[in-house]
Each structure stands twice: as C-alpha cells, then as structure tokens.
Amino acid sequence: MTSVHSVTYGIRLLEFTVRRRERKTLEIAVEPDASVVVTAPIGATVEAIEAKVHKRAAWILKQQRYFSQFLPRTLEKRFVSGETHLYLGRQYRLRVSSGLKDQVSLKRGFIEVSSTRPNNRDFTKGLIDAWYLHRAHVKYRERLEASLERFAVPENFRPTGLIIRQLEMRWGSMSPAKRLMLNKRLIHAPVDAIDYVITHELCHIPEPNHGAAFYALLDRVMPDWSKRKDRLEEIMA
Structure with missing residues (x-):
C-alpha cells in the first residue's frame, strides 16, 4: 500500500512516497534518484508521518544534494538552429x-x-x-476551464486568479485566497500532465493539506493522477 505526500520546509516542497508495512518503527530513506521513501507502520497517521519528515527535512535535503551530483545533467540550451x-x-x-x-x-x-x-x-x-510565456497564458487558462469540469460543482473550485511564475521547487500552488500559481515551465509538459497539476491544486481549495480527504477527492476526480504525475516527472526531469 503506497501513497504520495508532501511537506513544506521553508521555501522547499518535499515530496515523498509512503509505504505501509507490518512494523513498529518509521524509516525514511533517500534513494539514489533523490526520491524520498517513508516506510511506516500500518497504523501510523498521515499527520505523524508528515511531522517526522519535516523533522528530518534538513537531513533529507543534504542526502538529495549528495545524490544529485551523480544524476544526468540537462544540457544547457544554446538557442541555435537544429537543437x-x-x-x-x-x-x-x-x-x-x-x-x-x-x-x-x-x-x-x-x-x-x-x-x-x-x-x-x-x-x-x-x-x-x-x-x-504567451502560450502558457493561453494554454493554462484553457486547461483550467477543462479541469474545472471534473468537479460536480465547478464554480466551487474556481480560483480567484491565475499567476504564472518561474518556480524552482514546485509545479504549482494554491494560496489561502484561492489564487492559483503555475510554473511557467509547465508549458513544456504534456497536456495531461498540465491537467494533473491544475486539478491537484484545485483540490486544495477545500482541502489545504495533503491528508486522506485531499487524496480521496483527487482520486475521485482524476483516478489516473499518479500515472500523469509519473509522466510529468519523467519528461521534465
């Protein structure tokens, strides 16, 4: 049984996968690809797991920095014909x-x-x-309207505004004032991945935290969200 969660540490968003096992203690591991895996007792609450990850966040970031030096580097664009x-x-x-x-x-x-x-x-x-940036403004608004239709009462999930920014550590966010912020780099991603990020953030309007209720809502409106998330990370790595 696995699930995906995240905690905020300063300006960083730490995402991690939780695997539940028949055990008494909780273990946090940073894999060579810099992903974070938490092996937790079956009865551990999401709140307790997130608190433990937040407590170990400095160590997690240190491990991720270590492993990142061995990951493939994306070649810097030269902006010449042919690339x-x-x-x-x-x-x-x-x-x-x-x-x-x-x-x-x-x-x-x-x-x-x-x-x-x-x-x-x-x-x-x-x-x-x-x-x-121009294409992002056009396409994100188009995909926002399409994503709203996933919800039974779309207007209950409509954000008060859409902001496009260069974000370093996340693909999107939803403010307490219901302003949707999207990473301008998302325009490089497939439409189904853009829809995943937008839908994920819309689910934060009624459910600000990554708890059980949030994932129940996301599962209901986008059952294949984990596959979309995997594709996003694979293409945008």
Missing part, C-alpha cells in the same frame, strides 16, 4: 532565420524564429521565452 525544444510534451526543432520583424511560430515540427538579430543567441532566447 530541440519541448512544447506540450513534444520535441520541436528550432529554426532561426533573418526577418523584417521578430516573431515566433510553430510550423510542421519546427519552432520558427524570424528575427531582426538572428545571430544574437540572447535575443533569440528572449523571443522564445516570451513566446512560451
């Missing part, structure tokens, strides 16, 4: 050309950049970043 960039879970080749005005478009498997400064990589990066 690949992700958009909605698909790889597109970048094609930069000289043009009379600056614009970015998606055409037949290519991200086309028409630029007045085609040899300036920083300028190209700025154009592409602006295009991604």
